[in-house]
Amino acid sequence: MLLYKFDNTMISTIKFRIIIWAFIGLCLVACSHKKKYVIIQGKLIGYHKGDSVIYFKPIDGFNNSQIFETTNIINDSGEFKIVFPSDSIGFTKIQTKKGNIFILAQNGDSVYSEQQTIPYADSFAMQPVIFTGSNSAMHNLYNKMNSNYFYKFNYAMDLLVKKYPAGSNLYDTLLSGINKYLLPFDSIYKQKKISKYCLEIMKSDFRNAMFWHVYHNMGALEKNNLWIVPEPEKDLKRDILQHSINVDPFLLHTNFGTGLLADFVGEYNELFRNQDYPVYDTFFYKNGLEYKASAHLIPGYNKFFWADMIIFKTLQNQEYGFSFDTIFSHLKNTFPGFTYIKIIEHLKKVNESNLNKSSAKINSNIHLIDSTRAINSLDKAIKTHFKDTAVYIDLWATWCMPCKEEFRYKNQLNNLLKEKNIKLMYISLDDTSKKNTWEQNIQYFDLEGYHILAGKNISNDIAKRVYGHEIVQSIPRYLLVNKQGKFVSMNMSRPSDLVTLKNELDSLLSKN
Numbered sequence: 001m002l003l004y005k006f007d008n009t010m011i012s013t014i015k016f017r018i019i020i021w022a023f024i025g026l027c028l029v030a031c032s033h034k035k036k037y038v039i040i041q042g043k044l045i046g047y048h049k050g051d052s053v054i055y056f057k058p059i060d061g062f063n064n065s066q067i068f069e070t071t072n073i074i075n076d077s078g079e080f081k082i083v084f085p086s087d088s089i090g091f092t093k094i095q096t097k098k099g100n101i102f103i104l105a106q107n108g109d110s111v112y113s114e115q116q117t118i119p120y121a122d123s124f125a126m127q128p129v130i131f132t133g134s135n136s137a138m139h140n141l142y143n144k145m146n147s148n149y150f151y152k153f154n155y156a157m158d159l160l161v162k163k164y165p166a167g168s169n170l171y172d173t174l175l176s177g178i179n180k181y182l183l184p185f186d187s188i189y190k191q192k193k194i195s196k197y198c199l200e201i202m203k204s205d206f207r208n209a210m211f212w213h214v215y216h217n218m219g220a221l222e223k224n225n226l227w228i229v230p231e232p233e234k235d236l237k238r239d240i241l242q243h244s245i246n247v248d249p250f251l252l253h254t255n256f257g258t259g260l261l262a263d264f265v266g267e268y269n270e271l272f273r274n275q276d277y278p279v280y281d282t283f284f285y286k287n288g289l290e291y292k293a294s295a296h297l298i299p300g301y302n303k304f305f306w307a308d309m310i311i312f313k314t315l316q317n318q319e320y321g322f323s324f325d326t327i328f329s330h331l332k333n334t335f336p337g338f339t340y341i342k343i344i345e346h347l348k349k350v351n352e353s354n355l356n357k358s359s360a361k362i363n364s365n366i367h368l369i370d371s372t373r374a375i376n377s378l379d380k381a382i383k384t385h386f387k388d389t390a391v392y393i394d395l396w397a398t399w400c401m402p403c404k405e406e407f408r409y410k411n412q413l414n415n416l417l418k419e420k421n422i423k424l425m426y427i428s429l430d431d432t433s434k435k436n437t438w439e440q441n442i443q444y445f446d447l448e449g450y451h452i453l454a455g456k457n458i459s460n461d462i463a464k465r466v467y468g469h470e471i472v473q474s475i476p477r478y479l480l481v482n483k484q485g486k487f488v489s490m491n492m493s494r495p496s497d498l499v500t501l502k503n504e505l506d507s508l509l510s511k512n
Contacts, residue, residue: 038105040082042113046097047078058090060339062252066311097497109134137193171239178210204250211240212256238271261305268293283330307340314347365448376457382485390422393479397429398441403476407445409495424449466490
C-alpha cells in the first residue's frame with residue numbers, strides 16, 4: 001500500500017525482474033576470510049509451490065525500497081528460503097499477501113519466520129509473525145509493533161491530541177512520547193538480546209516512521225485545533241527534519257529515511273531558506289533545478305538522495321526534471337566506486353531496452369479514454385463506456401511502485417475477468433501534465449483494458465466517493481461496479497490475491 005503520495009516506505013515496481021546484485025557482492029569486513037551469508041527461511045500462509053515472494057535487500061547496509069529480487073515457494077506449506085551476502089547490518093523487507101516482514105540482518109545471521117493465524121493481543125496486531133534464530137527477540141518485537149504503520153500514526157496523533165499541553169513545544173511532546181513508546185527495545189537490550197547498534201537502528205526507524213506520518217498528515221492534526229503558537233505547523237516540520245537530517249546518524253538505515261531526505265529537499269525553500277544552511281555541492285546547486293536544495297545535504301546524504309531519485313525516476317519511466325547525463329556524470333566523478341553507480345547504469349540499459357520493445361508493439365486491446373473534457377466523474381465514465389456490463393477498476397499512478405507490483409498478475413487478472421465477462425478499467429491519479437509518462441507506462445506494462453488519466457475533476461470525485469473521510473488515501477485501490485452501473489465495493493482484493501478476488505466477484509455480483 002502506498003501513501004498518496006511518494007512513499008516509502010513502502011514503495012517497489014514489478015515488471016523489472018532485475019537481478020543486479022552480482023554487482024554488489026562485496027567481501028565481508030570481518031575477521032574470517034570465509035564468505036558468510038544472511039539466511040532467511042520461513043513459512044507463509046496462503047502460498048503454494050509455484051508462487052513467489054519478492055524481497056528487498058539492503059545496499060551497503062542502507063535501506064532499499066526500490067530494487068527487488070524474487071524467491072520461489074518451495075512447497076504447498078508456503079516455505080521459502082532467501083540467501084545473500086551483505087557487507088553490513090541492514091533491513092531486508094519481504095512482501096507477502098498479508099503485509100510486510102522486516103528483518104534487520106548481517107552476515108552470519110540465520111533467521112526463521114512464520115506467519116501465524118492467531119493475532120497478537122494488542123492494537124498493533126495486524127500481521128502476526130513469529131521469529132526464531134538470530135536476534136529473534138528483536139524481530140518479534142519489531143514486527144509486532146511495526147505490523148501496521150497507520151497504527152503508529154494513530155498513536156502519534158493520539159499523543160498530540162490528548163497530551164499536548166497548551167503553550168508547550170509540539171516537537172518535544174512528540175519526541176518524548178515516542179521515546180517512552182520505544183522502551184521495550186531498551187528492555188531487550190538490557191537482557192542482552194539485542195546489540196547496541198541494532199538497538200539504535202530500531203529506535204531510529206520507529207522515530208522516523210512516526211515523524212514521517214505526522215509530517216505528512218498535518219491536515220488531520222489541524223482539524224483538532226491543536227495549534228496555539230504562531231505557525232506551529234512549520235515549526236514542527238522544521239524540528240522533525242532537523243532532527244532527522246542533523247541528529248540521527250542512522251537515518252539512511254531506516255525505512256523512512258530517504259523519504260525524510262526528500263521532504264527536506266522538497267520544502268527547503270519554504271522552511272529553511274532564511275536559515276544558515278551551507279551549500280555542500282555547488283554543481284548540484286547550479287544544475288539541480290527543482291532539486292537544487294539537495295546541495296544543502298551533507299555529501300553522504302547528497303549522493304544517496306540523487307542515486308535514489310535517479311533510480312526512482314528510471315524505474316517509473318518518469319522525466320528527470322534535469323539532464324540525466326549531466327547529473328549522473330557528476331555523481332560518478334564525485335563519488336567514484338559508489339555502489340549505486342553500476343546499479344543505475346544497469347537499470348538504465350534494461351529500461352531503455354524494454355521501452356524500445358514496448359513502443360514497437362502496440363496492443364489493440366489497450367483503449368485510452370479522453371477524460372480531460374467530457375468525463376468529470378466516476379459515474380460519467382461508467383455510463384459513457386460501460387453500459388450493461390460489470391467493471392473492475394484499478395486506481396493507480398505512475399509513481400506508485402506497489403501499484404506496479406500488482407501488474408505482475410495482469411495476465412491472471414485478465415483471464416479471470418474475461419471468464420466472468422467483466423471489463424477492466426485503469427484510472428491513473430497522475431497529473432494531466434504527465435500524460436506522456438502515463439502512456440509510456442501503459443505500453444510498457446502492456447495493460448489491456450480501458451484507461452483514464454483522472455485529472456483534477458475525477459481525482460476530486462474519487463477522493464470524496466471512494467475515500468470519504470479516510471485520513472490516508474492509499475493506492476493501489478480496486479473498485480467494483482455491477483451491470484446496473486452501481487458501485488458494489490470500494491475496496492476489492494488485489495490481483496495478487498486472485499482466489500479471494502474470485503470469491504468476492506462471485507459473491508458481490510450474484511447479489512447485485
